[in-house]
Amino acid sequence: VSQEDGLPQRVGIVGAGLIGASVGIALSGAGVEVLLRDTDDEQVRLACALGAGRPWPVGETVDHAVLAVPPHAVAAVLLDLQKSGLAATSSDVASVKVTPVAEAEALGCDLTAFCPAHPVAGRERGGAASARGDLFRDRTWVLCPTPDTSPDAAGAAEFVARTCGAVPVLAPPEQHDAAMALLSHVPQVASSLLAGLSSPLADDDFQLAGQGFRDTTRLAESDPALWASILEGNRRPVADGLDRLAIALSALASVLRDGSPEAIGIAVRDSFAVGGSARRRLPTKVGQVTPDWTWVGVVISDEPGQLAKLFAAVGDWGVNIEDMRVEHNRDAPRGVLELAVAGGDAPILLGQLGAGGWTAYRRD
Amino acid sequence: VSQEDGLPQRVGIVGAGLIGASVGIALSGAGVEVLLRDTDDEQVRLACALGAGRPWPVGETVDHAVLAVPPHAVAAVLLDLQKSGLAATSSDVASVKVTPVAEAEALGCDLTAFCPAHPVAGRERGGAASARGDLFRDRTWVLCPTPDTSPDAAGAAEFVARTCGAVPVLAPPEQHDAAMALLSHVPQVASSLLAGLSSPLADDDFQLAGQGFRDTTRLAESDPALWASILEGNRRPVADGLDRLAIALSALASVLRDGSPEAIGIAVRDSFAVGGSARRRLPTKVGQVTPDWTWVGVVISDEPGQLAKLFAAVGDWGVNIEDMRVEHNRDAPRGVLELAVAGGDAPILLGQLGAGGWTAYRRD
Numbered sequence: 263v264s265q266e267d268g269l270p271q272r273v274g275i276v277g278a279g280l281i282g283a284s285v286g287i288a289l290s291g292a293g294v295e296v297l298l299r300d301t302d303d304e305q306v307r308l309a310c311a312l313g314a315g316r317p318w319p320v321g322e323t324v325d326h327a328v329l330a331v332p333p334h335a336v337a338a339v340l341l342d343l344q345k346s347g348l349a350a351t352s353s354d355v356a357s358v359k360v361t362p363v364a365e366a367e368a369l370g371c372d373l374t375a376f377c378p379a380h381p382v383a384g385r386e387r388g389g390a391a392s393a394r395g396d397l398f399r400d401r402t403w404v405l406c407p408t409p410d411t412s413p414d415a416a417g418a419a420e421f422v423a424r425t426c427g428a429v430p431v432l433a434p435p436e437q438h439d440a441a442m443a444l445l446s447h448v449p450q451v452a453s454s455l456l457a458g459l460s461s462p463l464a465d466d467d468f469q470l471a472g473q474g475f476r477d478t479t480r481l482a483e484s485d486p487a488l489w490a491s492i493l494e495g496n497r498r499p500v501a502d503g504l505d506r507l508a509i510a511l512s513a514l515a516s517v518l519r520d521g522s523p524e525a526i527g528i529a530v531r532d533s534f535a536v537g538g539s540a541r542r543r544l545p546t547k548v549g550q551v552t553p554d555w556t557w558v559g560v561v562i563s564d565e566p567g568q569l570a571k572l573f574a575a576v577g578d579w580g581v582n583i584e585d586m587r588v589e590h591n592r593d594a595p596r597g598v599l600e601l602a603v604a605g606g607d608a609p610i611l612l613g614q615l616g617a618g619g620w621t622a623y624r625r626d
Numbered sequence: 627v628s629q630e631d632g633l634p635q636r637v638g639i640v641g642a643g644l645i646g647a648s649v650g651i652a653l654s655g656a657g658v659e660v661l662l663r664d665t666d667d668e669q670v671r672l673a674c675a676l677g678a679g680r681p682w683p684v685g686e687t688v689d690h691a692v693l694a695v696p697p698h699a700v701a702a703v704l705l706d707l708q709k710s711g712l713a714a715t716s717s718d719v720a721s722v723k724v725t726p727v728a729e730a731e732a733l734g735c736d737l738t739a740f741c742p743a744h745p746v747a748g749r750e751r752g753g754a755a756s757a758r759g760d761l762f763r764d765r766t767w768v769l770c771p772t773p774d775t776s777p778d779a780a781g782a783a784e785f786v787a788r789t790c791g792a793v794p795v796l797a798p799p800e801q802h803d804a805a806m807a808l809l810s811h812v813p814q815v816a817s818s819l820l821a822g823l824s825s826p827l828a829d830d831d832f833q834l835a836g837q838g839f840r841d842t843t844r845l846a847e848s849d850p851a852l853w854a855s856i857l858e859g860n861r862r863p864v865a866d867g868l869d870r871l872a873i874a875l876s877a878l879a880s881v882l883r884d885g886s887p888e889a890i891g892i893a894v895r896d897s898f899a900v901g902g903s904a905r906r907r908l909p910t911k912v913g914q915v916t917p918d919w920t921w922v923g924v925v926i927s928d929e930p931g932q933l934a935k936l937f938a939a940v941g942d943w944g945v946n947i948e949d950m951r952v953e954h955n956r957d958a959p960r961g962v963l964e965l966a967v968a969g970g971d972a973p974i975l976l977g978q979l980g981a982g983g984w985t986a987y988r989r990d
Contacts, residue, residue, distance in 0.1 A: 307985075308925075308985070312962070382834060382835075383836060383837075384836070384838075391962060391987060391989065401836070402834055402835075402836070404834055433830075433831075438834065441827055441834045445824060445835045446834075446836060446838055446839060448820065449842040450838060451878060452820050453838075454902070455874045455878070456816050457900075458874070458900040458904055459808050459870055459904075460904045460905075461900055461903070463805055463809070467797075467801070467805040468809070469766055470795065470797065470802065471746075471810075472746040472747065472809070473747075474748075474817075474845050475813050475908075476908065477845070478813040478817050478842050479813070481841070481842065482898070484902075486895040486898035486899060487891075490890060493894055494882075494891070498883070500879075500882055504875045504876070504882070505879045507816075507872075508871075508872040508873075510819045510822070511815070511819060511871055512868070512869065512872040514819070515865040516865075518857060518862075518865040518868070519862070523858050526854060526858045527851075527854040530857055531850040531851065531854055533818060533819060533822060534848070534850035537820070537843070538818070539825070540821045540823075540824045540825045540843075542847070543824075543829060543832050544835055544839075566941060569937045570938040573933040573934040576934075577930055577931050582930075583933065585952055586952055587952070
């Protein structure tokens, strides 16, 4: 195994779930050789089919290992890798940092060869099947070197972050965990419990839900087992945050129950002002680059074979479909399929669809 | 002023903020004559410039008035309009229903000529400047007629909702307020207080915030004065919900502080499971019950003709595609196409795909 400029040329990934497979796709896309392993062979098979790399055979060494496993598993996997001598340096992706580092130290791991790290990106849907090579693009990737972490380990972790398109940000493990408790872990718990409050409602009542409910409870579909591991790994800071939130909620409930309209007005305006100012301190969104695609809608009837006919025709016209989505329309015998194409292809697609008898339109 | 088929041809809007101006733009676009008034002339000027209608001169009558004012102002504005005889019927847009109706009754309003209503749509940014004609398209517009509401008043409110492109949903005022407490009012408070928790963090810490924080706290930028009015108008149901949420948060905090890892795992998994199931009861779209489909993922390479080949094969197997979506994967040479099929078709589809050499899997 060779390294030019000390940067890893071959990276091993332990854990072929959403994060591990996404790292694999991003690194492979950038020309890095990627090897994957997982206790679940099916995840490795799927990740490799998606272009995340190739299975990691027993005994093959790598320059750097990315431990894409839940927080509670980091220390044991690190020890195992270091004992086998398979990876020169390692980093992890766990959402908590203090506990895994303490556990690694207690197990006798070599902390010089380990750079704790945390890409701040994810989806509610886990597993290799949900992996995306652009998952980390323009997202924060927190590097949390300990006083023991060697420059080689930190450099390799930073290389992985940058190659995935992320923005590396330095923070000591303690600061990371305190901030993530309030910015991620408590919001996750609040989202899940908030969604749970609506359990007693009738199915029809859910028709009254607007975008606010959808957004505030989006995280409620996250993986409970993964979150049990994260919350257990950051228990005190999260418990403190949950208690503070509970106290604030109870205080407002009390004013709503017994306060005058004036007292309610003051309590709501004051607490909302604090929340509003805090949120406005978020850096300007560095979200994904909006792709320069044009969306074209096509009306699809319910007759069999319509989709096959459409896609065969689109292929004949030499138009490449970048993305697609379905506009649901339950009450109608027809639906709309929306196709994203490169801007220059839109007039061709629209013209051909029109000539072919399809009802199509440009979607603004 | 004439009415054909009892439907309003001229609609007056009181309150030219986000909701009022958006209703005006939508109705004007559909050919309805719209008149607007507001205590703030600037909002009326702006709304009219955006195509929401024309200023409502003193003394001019309308077929139906839409009271787009905060909840606490509904009863007084309704009384004023009814005394002046300017509107045959009225509806409102307030996010609470029981209190304004009780206040209108106490003031001696004619409740036969009033249909309480609530379009479930909004933006964090208020004012006529944020108005959009498509704000209500495909959104729920709850109609909450009381036992007193006349068919004319209810019909006019439904006409406004449908003309704005919304989906009318019927719910008595009490049911509306109980559901909205859990689906909108408590989420709003939780979002604001959650954002406020992060106040003590340093500016640099906010770089660590991910999409989860942005989504769960998006509502924290909502208008505090409007929300004081909404929460005051639904105080008991909201207080009950806030208390339930506080209790659930404290209980989880307590387990995190003192529980064993096993106890934490159980508590997290149980509470997250409740939240996840509740959220999955949200309709995909208004008026649509969550369909009982099974999703099957298929890995699609970037070679031309793959989609045509796939859909032709699926058609040959006699499997009906109910819905589909793309797991877009910008940096990979392959993507995943997910197909929704009736549960019984999933094994057939998976078997045929596997036999045909496709990498496919069942999506849980």
